[in-house]
Amino acid sequence: MEVYQEAVAYLESQHVPVEEETEVLEEDVFQEEAVSCYLSPLNTESIDFPDTPTSCxxxxxxxxxxxxxxxxxxxxxxxxxxxxALLMVSSPQNTVILTLQSSSTCSHFSSLILIFRRERAGCCGPPMFDQLTDPASSFSLSPKPMKALRAAAGTSQPVxxxxxVQTVFYHVPxxxxxxxxxxxxxxxxxxxxEEVGMRHFELEVGDLFLKMxxxxxxxxxxxxxxxxxxxxVRRCTHPSFRTLAESMFSNHGADKARTKYTFEALLYKPLDRVTKTTLALLVRAPRMMNRFIQRPRDLLKTTPEEHRDYAALQETLRLSRSFLSGVNESSQSKREVTLSHGMRRQLIRDGFVVDTSEGERSLRHLFLYTDLLLCTRFKHAGRGKQDQYRFCWYVPLGDxxxxxxxxxxxxxDTSILRTKMFHLRQQLQRHLKGPKAVSLAARSRKKLEQMExxxxxxxxxxxxxxxxxxxxxxxxxxxxxxxLEEWREAIHKLTRDNIETVPPDLLTLTGACVKLRMTQHPPLHSSSAEEDDRTLCGTLSVAIHSASGLQEPACxxxxxxxxGYEFYDRLAQTHSSVHSLSPHWDQELSFQVDGAQNMRVLCVSQSDGQDDSILGKNTMKxxxxxxxxxxRRQTLALGQAEVTLSLKFCPHPLDPPGSAAQRLPVFGVAIETxxxxxxxxxxxxxxxxxEEVERRGMDEVGIYRISGTTGDIGALxxxxxxxxxxxxxxxRSTEVNxxxxxxxxxxxxxxEPLIPTAMFQSLAKILDVQDWSTKMDSMLSLLQSCPDPNRHTFLYLLHHLQRVAQSQDVNKMSLxxxxxxxGPSLLRPPVAGLGHNGPTVDISQEVVIQVQVIFCYLQCNNLPEAQTSLPYSEDPEDETTHL
Structure with a gap:
């Protein structure tokens, strides 16, 4: 017998009045399932929301x-x-005196006088209580009745x-x-x-229901x-307790009318509440005509689909029904399956994934149980019927x-679909400016959800x-x-336990999915009830600097x-670092976002010949x-590693996805660009x-002199x-040459060469200076006049070539x-007729100047250090934040 029926039977046996709704409630609450809004994603009629009245x-x-x-x-x-009343907490407007008779042998009675006195007149907050004293035992009790009963339990005459006491009042406070x-x-x-009447369309309460x-x-x-x-309560026959249990009152309304309850009736109230009242606020079934539905309709049915509360109320309905279904399931032990180690089959995780096992992409609902993975297809039933799941396949977790x-x-290629979604989103934003466009906004939202x-x-x-x-x-x-990593972790954790899989009754297991599911809807961002000012719309830039804390060197x-919405790409990755304990990237990733609320960051180790492994992950609000x-620079903990990154955001209206500027090529483009x-x-x-040459080419004979194959170079x-x-x-896999x-x-x-052409004549003159110190000072001073990207790239290359020359005994490459x-690649002479002043240089001396300039720079022992990235935290007030 289920919990609700047992409670009703007990109350009737104790002559406690119960409203005659049990049969209807059982049918609607425990058997009829929550409405799903998903069918096939390719079906234009795939989304079905709870009905809203069309006649008003x-x-x-x-x-x-x-x-x-x-x-x-x-x-x-x-x-x-x-x-x-159940907790015996008095109202601030009243003073209540309760007399408790406590006796263990019914031959001795002592009076426990509980005097609840009101705090100073006009003071808000909970009432103050006088101390409770047992004159016979001379012990002081807590102001709260439960603590008083608990204290009395330690005497020679416990009630x-x-x-x-702990069992009777369990979870009631x-x-x-x-x-x-x-x-x-x-x-x-x-x-x-009056205030609500003016703003009832903007009134939002869905978050309160979700929180509850x-x-x-x-x-x-x-x-x-x-x-x-x-x-x-039933077995306690002490006169003291029965006197209390049969004379409990609750004040109702402004007229301070008092309703008398028995202890049993009050104890039943939370059970009555969860099986009737909670769902009565939201359930859409018109058959449940109890006192709450009659005033006049339930909350969800009177909330338009485009209202911001709609999604939150749907989720509240789903959670409530899932809870009650779970209670109903747990009372039927015959459905439980005992696995090895005395464990029982339980649902660990479920959600929507794309299955490719049938040769095409299909959105499926995946259920992870203690011992197996179940893939199902949702089948939406017609009105008045129960939704169902159809079995697709299952895989035992063992091995x-x-x-x-x-x-x-x-x-x-989803560019056309993304563009349509973008324009629908724009229409929806225009429709939401006033309540008169409710129906048009609802249609646009439904189409947007289907496309999503x-x-x-x-x-x-x-x-x-x-x-x-x-x-x-x-x-x-x-x-x-x-x-993906969350699913992998959950499955891997179960497979480590080496649980033996009991062959499932697939019909029963699939049939129970409706009741057991924890996730009902696919993750539709268009259903989010968040305020627009709580989300990002514009360009989000993320600069990934470096990582520390690795246990061993890795790429x-x-x-x-x-x-956010699917208009633009929502994921990006840095390139793989060199094999190091302290990898660095200084790479900027840019996102066009609409409705973004969270950012997820993962640190992944890439190994040659092995599967990549995720070192850690984290989510930022x-x-x-x-x-x-x-x-703004921040440090984010990702498992064993700490990643340093910087964030900035530029809010602006978004252009359609198709009009986004394409990424420029790298070769043949000015270095500043x-x-x-x-x-x-x-x-x-x-x-x-x-970095790659320094990783595996420092000992390569003739490095930079012997070129690689033309095909490999062209592919790179x-x-x-x-x-x-x-x-x-x-x-990583191409020949180092x-x-x-x-x-x-x-x-x-x-x-334009790395060393600007305008500097060629000046550098040629400096070569004639005989004093080495003066010559180098002049060349370094002239280098400072280069644009920042040119100067820092040149210095970066010079430091690298100096390190290559340190291994010249092996690679045969001197400075x-x-x-x-x-030399000929980094410095070029001016071309006559292109506006350059000064005499032209003979081609025979051109190469000499190019080689000698670079050779002089390479011989410098005090080259300035190169800066590879822009300063990402120029504001002195910006401090590093650890997350």
């Missing part, structure tokens, strides 16, 4: 909604008074034992606190009648404990091997492979590496993900008030090639022009040899 205008709906809210407030007030907070907040939101339903677990504990508590593929799936469902199916690029001992493999796709990259147009585009002083192509050039991350990945060839090619194809290789 939006204004009338909102007026009815206001009436429902006022009814809810009145109901909460009555419920709080009943809880107060109830300490354990019994906590429930009162939750409902008191909800009542006070709701009352403050409603305010005066998040504490619904307290009712779970109360329900589980109720039978024990009711048994104690299951996981592998996530770092190489992303080829992205599908399609994006969820088409956009995932991260692949998680499941390999079972039976040689069957499954592949799941995720649009978020962060989400590491950082992945960044932002949420994007607070518009804490972001500005200036860079490339540096500005990448947000650095030394272009990434230079740094990455230098194309990669750098299109995708930095792909280019760096190619660098091809890497050095790419670096030389970059400098050779610069439209002069290196100057001979790089």
């Amino acid at each position: 205008s939006p204004e009338e709906m909102l007026e009815r909604r206001l009436v429902v809210l006022k009814g809810i407030l009145e109901s909460e007030e009555v419920y709080l008074r009943e809880l107060d 109830l034992s300490s354990q019994q 906590e429930l009162r606190e939750v409902h008191q907070t909800f009542y006070s907040s709701l009352k403050a939101r409603l305010g005066s009648g 339903v998040n504490h619904i677990g307290l009712y779970g504990g109360f329900i589980e404990n109720y039978e024990k508590a009711a048994d104690i 299951l091997r996981l592998r996530w593929v770092a190489d992303q799936e080829p992205p599908l 469902l399609m994006m969820i199916t088409l956009s995932p690029v991260y692949r998680l492979e499941l390999h079972s001992p039976s040689h069957k493999s499954r592949a799941l796709l995720f649009s978020s590496l962060y989400e 590491v990259y950082v992945s960044v993900e932002v949420d 994007l607070e518009p008030k804490s972001l500005s147009r200036r860079w 490339v540096a500005q585009q990448e947000g650095v002083l030394v272009p990434h192509v230079v740094r990455c090639c230098v 050039k194309a990669a750098f022009n299109s995708n930095l991350r792909e280019a760096v990945t190619r660098l 091809a890497v050095s060839g790419v670096l030389k090619l970059y400098f050779r194809e610069l439209p 002069l040899n290196l100057a001979t290789v790089f």
Whole structure:
């Protein structure tokens, strides 16, 4: 027999009146499931929301909604008074005297006088209580009745034992606190009648219901404990307790009318509340015509779909019904399956993923149980029928091997869909400016949600492979590496326990998914009820600087993900660092965001010949008030590593996705343009090639003199022009001479040489200076006049070539040899007829000057250090924040 029926049967046996709604409640609450808003993402009729009245205008709906809210407030007030009576907490307006007779043998009685006195007149807050004293035993009791009963339990004449008191009042004070907070907040939101009438469309209360339903677990504990508590109350025959249990009062309304309750009836109130009142506020089934539905409709049905409360109320309904279904399921032990180690099969996690096992992408609902992974397809039923899940496949967790593929799936072309979503979003924002466009806004929102469902199916690029001992493999796709890692961690944790899988009854297991699911809706950002001023719209720039704290050297990259609408790409990654304990990137990632609230950061280790591994992950809340147009440096803890990054945000209206400027190529473009585009002083192509040569080319004979194959160099050039991350990945496996060839090619194809042409004549004259110290001072001084990207890139290259020459005994590359290789690429004479002044240089002396200038710079022992990136924290008030 289920908990609710048992409670009703017990109350009837004790002659406690119960409203005759049990049969309808059982049918609607425990059997009818919450409404899902998802069908196939490719179906234009895929979203089904709870019905809203079509026979009345939006204004009338909102007026009815206001009436429902006022009814809810009145109901909460009555419920709080009943809880107060159960806890024997007096009202501030009254003084109550209760006499408790305590006796263990019924031959001796002593009076416990509880005098609740009101605090000073006009003072707000809870009432003050006089001390409670037992004249027979001469001990002082706590002002709170529960503590008084507990203290009395330690005497020679207890009414109830300490354990019994704790059982009887289990979770009741906590429930009162939750409902008191909800009542006070709701009352403050409603305010005066005139004020609410003017702003009822903007009135939001969904967050209050969500906050309250998040504490619904307290009712779970109360329900589980109720039978024990009711048994104690029933068995306690002491006259003292029966006198108290049969004469408890609650004040109702402004007329201070008093209602008499028995202890049993008050103890039943929370159970009655969770099985009837909680869902009566939100449930859409018209058959539940109880006292709350009759005033006049439930809250969700009177809330328009475009109202910001709609999604929150749907989620509240889902959580409430999931809770009650869970209570119903837990009472039916015959459905539980005992696994090895005495464990029972439980649902650990569920959510929406893209399944590719059937050769095409399909959005599926995945359920992770203690011993198996179940993939299902949701089937939406018609009105009045129960929704169902259809079985797709299941995989036992025993000996299951996981592998996530770092190489992303080829992205599908969704540009047209993104553009349509963008324009729908613009229409929706215009429609929301007034309540008269309610129906038009609802249609636009529904279309946007349908398109977002399609994006969820088409956009995932991260692949998680499941390999079972039976040689069957499954592949799941995720649009978020962060989400993939959460699933991988949850599965890996269960597989470590080596639990034996009991062959499931697939029909029963799939049928229970509706009741057991913890996630009902796909993650639609368009359903978010957040205020626009709490989200970001504009350009978010993230500069990834460096990482520390690695346990061993590794090639590491950082992945960044932002949420929001799917108009623009919401994930980006740095290139992979060199093999190091302290990797650094100084790489700027830029996001066009609309509705962004959170940023996820992952630190990933990349190993040759092995699967990539995630070293750590973390989530940052994007607070518009804490972001500005200036860079702010922060340190983020990601597992074993700490990543230093900087953030800045520039709010602005967004252009359609199709009109976004394409990324410029790297080769053949002025170095200042490339540096500005990448947000650095030394272009990434230079740094990455230098790091790779220093990693595995320092002992290569003839490095920079012997060139690599033309095909490898061309492939690397194309990669750098299109995708930095792909280019760096190619660098790791390409012949090192091809890497050095790419670096030389970059400098050779610069439209303006690294050392500006205007400086050629001045440098040629300085070469004639005989004093070495004077010569070097003049050359370094002239170098300061170069643009910042040119100067810092040149200094960066010079330091690198000096390190190469330190191994000249092995690589046979001296400073002069290196100057001979790089001189013609880094310095060029002016071209006659192009506006350059001064005499032209004979071609025979041209090469000599080029080589000698570079050779002089390479011989300098006090070269300034190169700065590779822009200063990301110029504001002296900006301090590093550790998250």
